[in-house]
Amino acid sequence: MDNFGIAVHGGAGTLSAVEMTPQEEIIYRKALETATMAGYNVLVKGGSSVEAVEAAVMALENEPLFNAGRGAVYTNSGKHEMDSCIMDGNTLKAGAITGINNVKNPVSLARTIMEQSEYVFLSGKGAEDFAHKMGLAFEPDEYFHTELRHGQWLAVKDTEEVLLDHKKVTKFGTVGAVALDVHGNIAAATSTGGMTNKRYGRIGDSPIVGAGTYAKNNTCGISCTGHGEYFIRAVVAHNISCLMEYKGLSLKEACNKVVMEDLVKMGGEGGLIAIDSQGNMELVFNSEGMYRGWKKNGEELQTGIY
Numbered sequence: 001m002d003n004f005g006i007a008v009h010g011g012a013g014t015l016s017a018v019e020m021t022p023q024e025e026i027i028y029r030k031a032l033e034t035a036t037m038a039g040y041n042v043l044v045k046g047g048s049s050v051e052a053v054e055a056a057v058m059a060l061e062n063e064p065l066f067n068a069g070r071g072a073v074y075t076n077s078g079k080h081e082m083d084s085c086i087m088d089g090n091t092l093k094a095g096a097i098t099g100i101n102n103v104k105n106p107v108s109l110a111r112t113i114m115e116q117s118e119y120v121f122l123s124g125k126g127a128e129d130f131a132h133k134m135g136l137a138f139e140p141d142e143y144f145h146t147e148l149r150h151g152q153w154l155a156v157k158d159t160e161e162v163l164l165d166h167k168k169v170t171k172f173g174t175v176g177a178v179a180l181d182v183h184g185n186i187a188a189a190t191s192t193g194g195m196t197n198k199r200y201g202r203i204g205d206s207p208i209v210g211a212g213t214y215a216k217n218n219t220c221g222i223s224c225t226g227h228g229e230y231f232i233r234a235v236v237a238h239n240i241s242c243l244m245e246y247k248g249l250s251l252k253e254a255c256n257k258v259v260m261e262d263l264v265k266m267g268g269e270g271g272l273i274a275i276d277s278q279g280n281m282e283l284v285f286n287s288e289g290m291y292r293g294w295k296k297n298g299e300e301l302q303t304g305i306y
């Protein structure tokens, strides 16, 4: 099939339009283009949607601008605790991890769990042990240090505040990708450092199958970003798939209902990227902006922020 394509996001917590300088905008757009093309280049060669979303998310994890992998935010104890999930819409297999440190590309660990273990969801030290055993790349703490994220944490570390808002903050900087490949298979992946100053082992929606990430060939692939607690309670990604499967809603109708009606009513800020089996894409958010990029076969590469 020739309606293949990929969409990526770099989080629903953009710098506000008035704070974003033209230079910063160019840097963000370039990073989104690089990630979109990392995934698209896999698809164009006939590679799988799983491979494509992994490649796109790895590019975003390696980019310190975004709250995932290298640019992950700090927890209350001054550490990084990263979460990720990947799902294959063809087999409904999934792999996920939460609360891991020092693994260079959490999305690759999620994929390794999906494809090479008998489990779906691993956490903390156990997940890191599995990553070591499978030969995944590790990096020291310094690799994950960015002045921006460190400064955000220092500003709130002695408070109860979990950073939702901040001057010059990329709140909700999670990354993700959804893709449809030439074989008609859909995949989705999400990766995040979570929220600045989180404590008590807090887990957001990103690594939870059906909340922040979901893929099913006959409906859609979804990757979310936003205030995770609300996305968990609204079971956002699976809910959209169900609205399509059981109520016959289009991708657009289902995404708009969940993001612009249900989440708004609950007070849940954020957005998501979605793709269906026809290659239709939705990049929808109820926040001020969402870093995003997308490319369909035969169409221009596009990026957006607001």
Ligand code: ASP
Pocket: 011, 012, 013, 067, 171, 172, 173, 174, 192, 193, 194, 195, 203, 204, 205, 206, 212, 224, 225, 226, 227, 228, 229
């Ligand atoms: N959804 C993520 C979480 O709650 C945060 C984000 O999207 O930036 O952990």
